[in-house]
Amino acid sequence: MGAGPGDPELLTLKARRIIAEADLVLYAGSLVPPQVVACARPEARVIDSAPLTLEQTHALLRETALTGGMAARVHTGDPSLYGTVREQMRLLHAEGIACSVVPGVTAAFAAAAAAGVSFTAPEVTQSLVITRLEGRTPVPEAERLRELARHGSAMAVYLSAAAPERLQEELAAAGVAPHTPVLAAHRVGWPDEALAWTTAG
Helix, strand or coil, X not given: CECECCCHHHCCHHHHHHHHHCCEEEECCCCCCHHHHCCCCCCCEEXXXXXXCHHHHHHHHHHHHHCXXXXXXXXXXXXXXXXXXXXXXXXXXXXXXXXXXXXXXXXXXXXXXXXXXXXCECCCECCEXXXXXXXXXXXXXXXXXXXXXXXXXXXXXXXXXXXXXHHHHHHHHCCCXXXXXXXXXXXXXXXXXXXXXXXXX
């Protein structure tokens, strides 16, 4: 389920209810603050999955399900973006274990809200591209940032803060004007959230 970007108050009502009812709560402590899962029952197993492999995480989910319990696998933001929900669901489905996905607030929307901006504006752009720089996970050639930036629509670029020079190069290669505003957002929704305005140049 989606935990949102870090602020416990950005959990959906459904996500909060499921965490509060679960027998097992698995969350990635490097991405999800403990306050997000603090609503778990005192007797629930609450485990930081950051040091666990996919197989270890699956074993915990499987054990809970096969003993009649309910598990909540808590992902940062929305599980449909840059997560392992597909792989986890494939393993569960292969064993006949029912599961479902609860959406969450993604960091891009939380960052826009925190900065008081909109991704769309009449006669400027009516589209939003969500993408990332290529890293350990390859990006298809047609979806390279420079190709998507050529559209001129608003963009949310995830997982790229550690490579600002590459991001700048990709935007320049797409013809993005150097004065184009860029919002850099770090740990959105966490107590140490940082927002900084800069430009594509």
